[in-house]
Amino acid sequence: MAKHAKSLLSRWSSRVFLVEVDEKPLYFRLQERHRGERAPRVFGRLREEDRCYSVLVCSGDRIKAAKFYPELRDKLARDLPPGCDLTRMGSFLPRVRDSFIRGYFLKSSAESSAHIERLLRDLGRREPLLVCSYAAAGGGGQRWTQRLWSPSEDETVSDYFVVPSDEPESHPSALSMINNDVFYSFEEARDVFRKCGGIIPEAASVLEMLPGSPEVCRKPNFPVIVIEGLDATGKTTLTESLRDSLGAALLRSPPECLSPWRALFDQEPPLIRRAFYALGNYITAQQIAQEGMKTPVIVDRFWHSTAAYAIATATSGPVSNLPQRGSEVYSWPSDLLQPSFVLLLTLDAEERKRRLKDRGLEKTDEEQQLDRNQLFRLRVEEAYRRISGPPCVTVDASPSADKVLQQTLLLIRSNCHL
Ligand SMILES: Nc1ncnc2c1ncn2[C@@H]1O[C@H](COP(=O)(O)OP(=O)(O)O)[C@@H](O)[C@H]1O
Numbered sequence: 001m002a003k004h005a006k007s008l009l010s011r012w013s014s015r016v017f018l019v020e021v022d023e024k025p026l027y028f029r030l031q032e033r034h035r036g037e038r039a040p041r042v043f044g045r046l047r048e049e050d051r052c053y054s055v056l057v058c059s060g061d062r063i064k065a066a067k068f069y070p071e072l073r074d075k076l077a078r079d080l081p082p083g084c085d086l087t088r089m090g091s092f093l094p095r096v097r098d099s100f101i102r103g104y105f106l107k108s109s110a111e112s113s114a115h116i117e118r119l120l121r122d123l124g125r126r127e128p129l130l131v132c133s134y135a136a137a138g139g140g141g142q143r144w145t146q147r148l149w150s151p152s153e154d155e156t157v158s159d160y161f162v163v164p165s166d167e168p169e170s171h172p173s174a175l176s177m178i179n180n181d182v183f184y185s186f187e188e189a190r191d192v193f194r195k196c197g198g199i200i201p202e203a204a205s206v207l208e209m210l211p212g213s214p215e216v217c218r219k220p221n222f223p224v225i226v227i228e229g230l231d232a233t234g235k236t237t238l239t240e241s242l243r244d245s246l247g248a249a250l251l252r253s254p255p256e257c258l259s260p261w262r263a264l265f266d267q268e269p270p271l272i273r274r275a276f277y278a279l280g281n282y283i284t285a286q287q288i289a290q291e292g293m294k295t296p297v298i299v300d301r302f303w304h305s306t307a308a309y310a311i312a313t314a315t316s317g318p319v320s321n322l323p324q325r326g327s328e329v330y331s332w333p334s335d336l337l338q339p340s341f342v343l344l345l346t347l348d349a350e351e352r353k354r355r356l357k358d359r360g361l362e363k364t365d366e367e368q369q370l371d372r373n374q375l376f377r378l379r380v381e382e383a384y385r386r387i388s389g390p391p392c393v394t395v396d397a398s399p400s401a402d403k404v405l406q407q408t409l410l411l412i413r414s415n416c417h418l
């Protein structure tokens with residue numbers, strides 16, 4: 001059995017498992033002996049002859065695991081028999097960073113179990129998977145066991161009793177966010193691109209655009225003002241007006257030089273996509289440092305956009321699932337230039353939708369998610385507010401473009417002595 005799988009199994013009964021039902025995580029854990037506890041709610045109203053399965057990706061290579069996870073979902077969704085429910089699941093060791101592994105949970109009828117087990121054994125022989133099957137252990141379906149097997153060796157590893165587990169103090173996705181969903185150093189983000197060159201040749205082109213080091217030559221002489229906010233809050237309109245009113249330089253993140261590859265990396269899994277945007281911030285930081293020696297600089301999106309969307313995407317469910325305020329997840333990378341001032345444009349959802357429609361541009365997948373999933377939008381907005389670093393001032397973007405400009409100029413002049 002692969003070394004990584006062996007290390008996972010060494011503490012298998014210490015793990016907590018979560019299955020997301022309608023974006024709400026339900027938790028269970030394992031015990032060697034049964035102490036009469038009832039089955040956890042995650043198994044719902046199942047009959048004794050029903051079967052559940054979990055398929056966990058356990059590769060030691062995080063690029064390979066990140067690429068395979070969405071592919072596994074597509075394979076399962078395509079090949080599972082009708083009537084089989086598929087939902088996201090994960091497993092982690094409480095308070096142990098990078099212990100979070102992802103997978104899927106399947107619920108099926110007994111008739112489908114032979115088909116499913118053949119499919120999972122076949123998948124497991126080709127990919128690094130740990131597969132668990134769950135069956136009622138008698139007592140009117142109130143007790144369930146987890147049978148773990150490693151399809152690569154077709155070896156049944158062990159049986160456990162499944163019991164409910166308390167909700168951890170913060171959503172376990174926070175355990176693996178650092179330098180997997182959000183990158184806190186140039187080196188960490190660049191390392192991902194160095195490692196995915198074999199599967200994504202365009203990664204080499206992005207690497208060629210990078211500065212030798214993240215350190216900027218000198219701190220800018222002039223103020224650096226970042227304008228942040230959800231799509232269609234008016235960032236482009238405002239940043240162009242500020243450039244004209246202040247005679248400032250206008251920069252964007254990701255920078256223009258990365259635009260040939262942005263659409264491609266937007267289709268990649270979070271590990272690679274977020275590294276792309278993190279590297280974009282470091283290139284923009286170099287441009288800010290150069291321009292900031294000569295004139296004030298206005299920046300359209302920067303670190304807040306990168307971190308807020310990554311954190312909100314990695315978490316699921318209500319805002320309360322976000323990593324707690326003050327968590328290191330919200331900290332500003334120590335090697336990334338800090339702007340003098342960050343303005344966060346806010347707008348009520350209906351007005352933002354109207355502006356999006358009026359602008360007529362194609363909606364990005366993310367925008368569609370913001371539109372469809374109010375919980376996601378609330379997580380993004382709250383994550384923006386929790387990010388530590390330079391002062392972040394909220395500006396109501398609902399008045400006319402000119403009024404928003406005047407209000408912003410007042411704030412900039414009083415805070416940046418311009
Ligand atoms: N203050 C405002 N009031 C009304 N419409 C606005 C305002 N600011 C921008 N718009 C319009 O809303 C749409 C989105 O603005 P834009 O600047 O492109 O937002 P963003 O860059 O944040 O996506 C555009 O059609 C723009 O003309």
Ligand SMILES: Nc1ccn([C@@H]2O[C@H](COP(=O)(O)OP(=O)(O)O)[C@@H](O)[C@H]2O)c(=O)n1
Pocket residue numbers: 230231232253254277280281301302303305306307309310364366
């Ligand atoms: N510095 C940045 C800028 C954008 N992004 C990502 O890019 C998305 C915005 O894409 P977009 O095409 O809507 O950007 P704009 O056209 O609104 O500038 C954000 O939602 C983030 O996911 C980022 O992660 N970091």
